[in-house]
Amino acid sequence: MTWDEKEEWRQKFLKVLAGFRLLDDDFMTAVFQESLECVDLVLQIILNKPNIKATKAIVQDTLKNLHGRSVRLDIHAWADGQEFNVEIQRSGKGALERRARYNSSLIDANVLLAGEDYDKLPESYVIFITETDVLGEGQPMYVVRRTIEGSGTVFGDGSHIIYVNSSMADEDSPLGRLMHDFRCTRAEDMHYEVLANRVMYFKETEEGASAMCEAMELLTDEAEKRGMERGMERGMEQGKESERIFSIRNIMANLQLTAEKAMDVLSIPKSEQARYKAML
Incomplete structure (x- = not known):
């Protein structure tokens, strides 16, 4: 990914992170x-x-x-x-x-x-x-x-x-x-300070949020790589579709995310999400 693409992905992930x-x-x-x-x-x-x-x-x-x-x-x-x-x-x-x-x-x-x-x-x-x-x-x-x-x-x-x-x-x-x-989802709504402080660190500090972004980027890259390999196995015509379906499922399983959140992490346009969700 180019620097601009990485920054765009990071901003999208920060929105997903807020809902964790x-x-x-x-x-x-x-x-x-x-x-x-x-x-x-x-x-x-x-x-x-x-x-x-x-x-x-x-x-x-x-x-x-x-x-x-x-x-x-x-x-x-x-x-x-x-x-x-x-x-x-x-x-x-x-x-x-x-x-x-x-x-x-x-x-x-x-x-x-x-x-x-x-x-x-x-x-x-x-x-x-x-x-x-x-x-x-x-x-x-x-x-x-x-x-x-x-x-x-x-x-x-x-x-x-x-x-x-x-x-x-x-x-x-x-x-x-x-x-x-x-x-x-918000540290300020939590009762126990020890948990709230850790949640606040990963969601509301630059250092913590960057650490989460880097970890998720590695997982996403791995999911996409495995998706590409699976897509190639199933042929070029259906390759892209198979790649995305496999990537979505992998992200859902590894990150315990809903299909919608997984597709947001993978930057799949909202206009296409319903179609992919129907194929899961």
């Missing part, structure tokens, strides 16, 4: 990266443990099983001898019950060294923060534990799965205020 929320995967990644304070806040409120402090956190951490099948953890954290995976999911498909089981199993599989006893396994938590009520029972939070049938006694294997339904943002509770903040 912590429920948008890549924006959440930027906000939580290198910010243990943000991780602490989420764990403290969801677990109702005001004193818990993370000693380490990795965003977009990749774990693999023995067959090479990998999973990318949005937030992988350690605190007070426990291990945590926090997942941000806008689509119900990404938060299926067996996805929670799989994440939990991979965390466990990567803990013990050869010869170590099973009682060395730490307590583990897989926490899904979802845009909609994935489990469909109208609760703001679902705490899932294994129990013994008949007695209902908790089976103490140390694994925990929690679903947080962000659509129930009751601002009279700490959890509701946190979910309100996850759905906010």
Whole structure:
């Protein structure tokens, strides 16, 4: 791209950036990266443990099983001898019950060294923060534990799965205020200062906004490159159309964006967006 084209793309992206929320995967990644304070806040409120402090956190951490099948953890954290995976999911498909089981199993599989006893396994938590009520029972939070049938006694294997339904943002509770903040687009509307400051940095400072623009430009370039390759595979006549469809889908998946926002990032004219949306 020429300098003018890059500047035009940057201005369009800044408009898209203004609409990002912590429920948008890549924006959440930027906000939580290198910010243990943000991780602490989420764990403290969801677990109702005001004193818990993370000693380490990795965003977009990749774990693999023995067959090479990998999973990318949005937030992988350690605190007070426990291990945590926090997942941000806008689509119900990404938060299926067996996805929670799989994440939990991979965390466990990567803990013990050869010869170590099973009682060395730490307590583990897989926490899904979802845009909609994935489990469909109208609760703001679902705490899932294994129990013994008949007695209902908790089976103490140390694994925990929690679903947080962000659509129930009751601002009279700490959890509701946190979910309100996850759905906010403006830092000034947020309740928790530690989150508001990070959002403000990436949206309202030149340094932070430029960092987001550079990261998104790399992702967009990669999506377009892969789209071009896919288009070439399908023939020259349909190549451009295939390229754009693949790029839109790639941006939607990687950035957790709506089709409209993805097409804005790719600078697809508004007059053409309805046609491409119908083909998705």
